[in-house]
Amino acid sequence: xxxxxxxxxxxxxxxxxxxxxxxxxxxxxxFESFLSQLPVGxxxxxxxxGPPGAGKSTLxxxxxxxxxxxxxxxxxxxxxxxxxxxxxxxxxxxIRMSEWYNHPNVFIRSLATRGALGGLHPxxxxxxxxxxxxxxxxxxVETVGVGQSEIEIAGLADTTxxxxxxxxxxxxxxxxxxxxxxxxIFVVNKSDRPEADLFVKNLRMMLAPAFHxxxxxxxVIKTVATAKTGLPELANAIEQHQAEEHHxxxxxWLLTERAWxxxxxKRMKDLNKQMLKEKIASLxxxxxxxxxxxxxxxxxx
Amino acid sequence: xxxxxxxxxxxxxxxxxxxxxxxxxxxxxxFESFLSQLPVGxxxxxxxxGPPGAGKSTLxxxxxxxxxxxxxxxxxxxxxxxxxxxxxxxxxxxIRMSEWYNHPNVFIRSLATRGALGGLHPxxxxxxxxxxxxxxxxxxVETVGVGQSEIEIAGLADTTxxxxxxxxxxxxxxxxxxxxxxxxIFVVNKSDRPEADLFVKNLRMMLAPAFHxxxxxxxVIKTVATAKTGLPELANAIEQHQAEEHHxxxxxWLLTERAWxxxxxKRMKDLNKQMLKEKIASLxxxxxxxxxxxxxxxxxx
Numbered sequence: 001x002x003x004x005x006x007x008x009x010x011x012x013x014x015x016x017x018x019x020x021x022x023x024x025x026x027x028x029x030x031f032e033s034f035l036s037q038l039p040v041g042x043x044x045x046x047x048x049x050g051p052p053g054a055g056k057s058t059l060x061x062x063x064x065x066x067x068x069x070x071x072x073x074x075x076x077x078x079x080x081x082x083x084x085x086x087x088x089x090x091x092x093x094x095i096r097m098s099e100w101y102n103h104p105n106v107f108i109r110s111l112a113t114r115g116a117l118g119g120l121h122p123x124x125x126x127x128x129x130x131x132x133x134x135x136x137x138x139x140x141v142e143t144v145g146v147g148q149s150e151i152e153i154a155g156l157a158d159t160t161x162x163x164x165x166x167x168x169x170x171x172x173x174x175x176x177x178x179x180x181x182x183x184x185i186f187v188v189n190k191s192d193r194p195e196a197d198l199f200v201k202n203l204r205m206m207l208a209p210a211f212h213x214x215x216x217x218x219x220v221i222k223t224v225a226t227a228k229t230g231l232p233e234l235a236n237a238i239e240q241h242q243a244e245e246h247h248x249x250x251x252x253w254l255l256t257e258r259a260w261x262x263x264x265x266k267r268m269k270d271l272n273k274q275m276l277k278e279k280i281a282s283l284x285x286x287x288x289x290x291x292x293x294x295x296x297x298x299x300x301x
Numbered sequence: 302x303x304x305x306x307x308x309x310x311x312x313x314x315x316x317x318x319x320x321x322x323x324x325x326x327x328x329x330x331x332f333e334s335f336l337s338q339l340p341v342g343x344x345x346x347x348x349x350x351g352p353p354g355a356g357k358s359t360l361x362x363x364x365x366x367x368x369x370x371x372x373x374x375x376x377x378x379x380x381x382x383x384x385x386x387x388x389x390x391x392x393x394x395x396i397r398m399s400e401w402y403n404h405p406n407v408f409i410r411s412l413a414t415r416g417a418l419g420g421l422h423p424x425x426x427x428x429x430x431x432x433x434x435x436x437x438x439x440x441x442v443e444t445v446g447v448g449q450s451e452i453e454i455a456g457l458a459d460t461t462x463x464x465x466x467x468x469x470x471x472x473x474x475x476x477x478x479x480x481x482x483x484x485x486i487f488v489v490n491k492s493d494r495p496e497a498d499l500f501v502k503n504l505r506m507m508l509a510p511a512f513h514x515x516x517x518x519x520x521v522i523k524t525v526a527t528a529k530t531g532l533p534e535l536a537n538a539i540e541q542h543q544a545e546e547h548h549x550x551x552x553x554w555l556l557t558e559r560a561w562x563x564x565x566x567k568r569m570k571d572l573n574k575q576m577l578k579e580k581i582a583s584l585x586x587x588x589x590x591x592x593x594x595x596x597x598x599x600x601x602x
Contacts, residue, residue, distance in 0.1 A: 032597065035593035036593040036594035036597055037591075037594075038593065039589075040589045040590060040591060125592075126593070129592065249582070252581055252582040252585075253578065255578075255581045255585065255590075255592060256574060256577050256578040256581055258592055259577060259595065259596055259599070260572070260574060260577065262592070262593070262596045263569075263572060263596055264565065264568075264569055266596070266600050267565075267568045267569065268564075268568065271561070271564060273557060273561060276557050276560060276561065277553050277554065277556075277557040280553055280556045280557055280560060281550070281553040284553075284556065288340075288341045289341060289556075290338075290339060290341060291426075291430065291556060291559055291563070292336035292430070293337035293338075295560055295563040295564055295567070296337055298560070299564065299567050299568075
C-alpha cells in the first residue's frame, strides 16, 4: 500500500495524496517510515492568517484564481481550530471555496484541530510535506489567527501573510502583537472602506524598521478580495518573498522549528494525559503532593 | 543556601522569596531538588489576561487595594511577552503599579519572557509554586493576551479572568475565540462608556451554555478600574469561583497540565536549537534532505 501511495504522489495523483493524508491523520502503522521515504518537494508554503472576519477565505479563493489563471497547480490546507464559537463561519468558508473542489489543478483539504486548544494540527508538518511532494507550484495553509496557531504558522510557512481589515486609526496600536511579529506580508482587505487609507498609513508607521526586528521592509498590500482587487500585487509580493527566501538562512530556521516540533511529539508520545491525571489524582489525595518531586520521580523512576 | 531560602519562604520572608525566584530564573544548580522540597501552598492563582489596552494593570492595582483593605496578603506576577510593540505600555504599567512595591502585604515581581515568541515564561510554574509556598492569601498572574500566553494562563490559573473593553455591538462576535474559551470570569472594564450595556448584553448571549462547553454560568462583571468601581464584585466572583474550585476535579486537570509541561521541558532540555540548526544546515547542503528521516535517526541513532 505505502509503495503505491508513494508512486501515486510522485505522479501527482490527487487521490493518492488524499489517501496519504488520511493515513497520516489516522496514524496508520507504517506512516512514519512512509514519510521518511517521501521525495523532497520544493514548493514554498504560504501561510494565510488573521482575525476572524478579515475575509481570509475569500482572499484564498481569489489567490487560487490568480495562480490558476497562470496555469499553476495550487494545494490548499484549511486548518480550523475547532472552536464552538466560529463553527458557523467555518462552514460558510468551506462552502464558499467549494467552486475549486473539482478543478484539476487545485487540491483543497480541510483539517480540524480536533479540540486541541490552540495549535494547528498534530500532523500539520507531515501533511504539508505530503503536499510538497505532490508537485504543486504553490501551497497555501489557511488558519484563523487564534490562540497559538499563529505562532505555529510562522514556523511552518515560508511566507506568512497576515490579513486584517481597516479599523479606526487608534486601533492599529492595539492589534495583536503576535500577528505583527509573524507577518512577512500584510494584507489590508476590504480596503474600499473609508478608513482604509489612514489605517494603511498607521500600519506602515508601526512596521517601520525602528519598531520591528526585521531590517527588510514588510509590504502592505491593499485588497478587496470579493472584487479580486489587488490580487496580482499580492501574488507578486508572495513570489518575490519566496524568491529571496531561498538565499537566506531562514530555510534552515524553518526546518529547525519543524524538526524541534517533531522530536518533541515523538518524545511525548508515550505520555497519556488521562493516565497522568489519574496518577496525580490518586497521589494527591494521600499526602502533601509536591508536583516537582512527582515529575522528577516520573522522569527518573 | 537552599535550606536558608526554604526556611525564609516558610517564614514568609519576601527577600527570601525574591532571591529564590532569581535562583530559579537563572537555573542555579540545585534548584530542581530545592523545588521538590517546597512546602505545598494552597493559595489559589488568579490569572488576569486580555488584549492590550483593556486596562489590566489598573484593574490589578485596584484588586490589590480591594484585598489589602481586607488585610489579605497578595502576591503578583506580571508576565510581559517581550514584544517590541508594547514595550512602552509595559513600562507605563510597571510604573503605575509601583505604589505597592513597598507595602508589607504585597509582593510584585515582573518576569520577561525573554524573547520566546508566545508563551508565559519557561519557569512560570516553578515561580508560581514558590509564591504559593510563601503564604499569600491571593496570587495574581497578569499577562497580555497575546500569542499562546492566554492558552498557558488557563493551564496555570485556578481562575482565569479575561478583561475586555466595550466595543461596538457587532465586534463581540469577532472577539478572539481563544479568550472566550478560557474565561472563568469576564470583566468588562471601562464600562462607563456609552456602548457598555449593549456590549455586556451581547457578551452574555455569546456565553449562554448553548454556545459554550461549560455548564456553569460565566459571570460578567462591569468595572471602571480607574475609579475602583465594581472591584468588590470582582473580588467576590473570584473568591466564589475558587471556593467551588476545591470541590471539582479541575484541580487535577490543572496539576496534570503543569506536570505535562514540566515533563516536556525536562525531556527537551538536552536539545539545543542552535546546534540542531547547524546540523540541519550542513546536512541539507549535501543531498536530498528528508526531515522525517533525519528526525527518526535523531531519536534512534
